[in-house]
Amino acid sequence: MIVRQQPNLFQLFFLVRGSVVQRIYPQALIIAGLSAAVVWAHHAYPGMVADFNSAPFAVLGIALSVFMGFRNSACYDRWWEARRHWGALICLSRNLSRQTLILRQPGDDPDASRRTLLTLAMAFAQSLVVHLRPGGGTDKVARRLPPETLARYNASRNPPEVLLAAMQAEIAALHRNGQLRDIPLQMLDRTLGEMAMVQAACERIRSTPVPFGYTLLLHRTAYVFCFLLPFGFANTLGWLTPFATALAAYTFFGLDALGSELEEPFGQLPNDLPIGALADTIEINLREALGKTDLPALPKPDNYILT
Template structure:
């Protein structure tokens, strides 16, 4: 995710970090070259292209704008829902830790071990959710928080976060049977586990259910057709200004198209996607600090205005 102050009026035209220009410059260049070629032909041979009315291009541009606007709204809604889910995960992890430290009987070693094990599993769950959504290897971040006895079975599971949640449920059940806390508090802590499971399921739903391909294909085709036909309709009235105007319009339409694709999948590593690594590290630091540990990992700092 991009983390920077709003650029001033001068820098805003030259800022590339987080911009979609690196992804769409081939399309912009192609439209500009096509517009330039058409303008040259029109200048050398004035009767090559008849004078078209701009009304069809205006109507098509309005329709395309509506399509792109709807798709960007849908993509942003997915992005914002994903951010809200990770905010809920931060809340649940902190709340569960507070309940474990406050209401699990720590007068004996069993209670203290239960507190530490549950909190470590909560940290492991957070890292496992991030890696599952990004399709990366979780073992370096997860295994250090899980008891070695579970490593072999953990590597065989199809859904690592769900496996860790089941371990946490068993730990909570053992606490109930050992009377380490009251029935009411065990139920409250189980509600936190349920809420974390809901976060996992909702994130998987967003990750596994993209916007309909047919709609994306329609927007792609219409954008290309509109930008490639536009110079023919403008050259007779705009003359040498046609390449510039077409380039600006291509930047707008292709940019909105690509930006919606980037926001559609909010869990990746692109510049405008969510900083899941930083959020996971925040949860890890908060929970280890609650356990009284002093050897804490550092916060994830932005690099060149980018927070991973």
């Protein structure tokens, strides 16, 4: 996710990091080159190059803008919903750290059960990152798990669920031993259930993209529109046509590329969610709740990008 101050007017026109220019400049250059060729041919061979009325392009451009706005709105809703769920997970983890204060018991290690639950909660947040963003390392998870839990984790097709089950087993054992009464059990069980709901919601977002028909129709219409645009303005704009069509291509293809990034909020593109940083924030919060003092700094953006 891009994290930076609002650029000034001069920076606004020269920023590349975090924009979609690097992904769409080939298409914009192709449209500009085609426009230059059309303008030249229009002047050199006026009888051979078709000259369209520009009015239909205005109508088609408005329709394409409305349709593109609809798709981008749907993609942003997915991005924002994913961010809300991760915000809820941060809140649930902090609630869990307070709720487990009731688990303090007399003995040599009065905080053993609380430490076990919060350590599993840290591992759950990190495992959810790996689960939603395949290809990441599992070292942040593996180092926090006992061997038997780690073996089940590695063998499972749904690793985060293994950690939630381990947390559930821990509080169930405390209840059976009489160390946890019914009402605190229900309170902790509700928190674990809400954490499971966050996981399920994120899995739903990841596995249910925007219908492919919308994307295909938008791609086709945008390309056809931009390829035909020079023929409609070569006669009226002359040699300004390449600039105008390149600007239109930048707008349409840029919005399309940005929508594609937001459609998959758990990826690693610049505008995707920084779920790795959010999981690290949860880990820092829970380690502080356990009384640890050797805490790392909160995640910071690298070259304006927080991952």
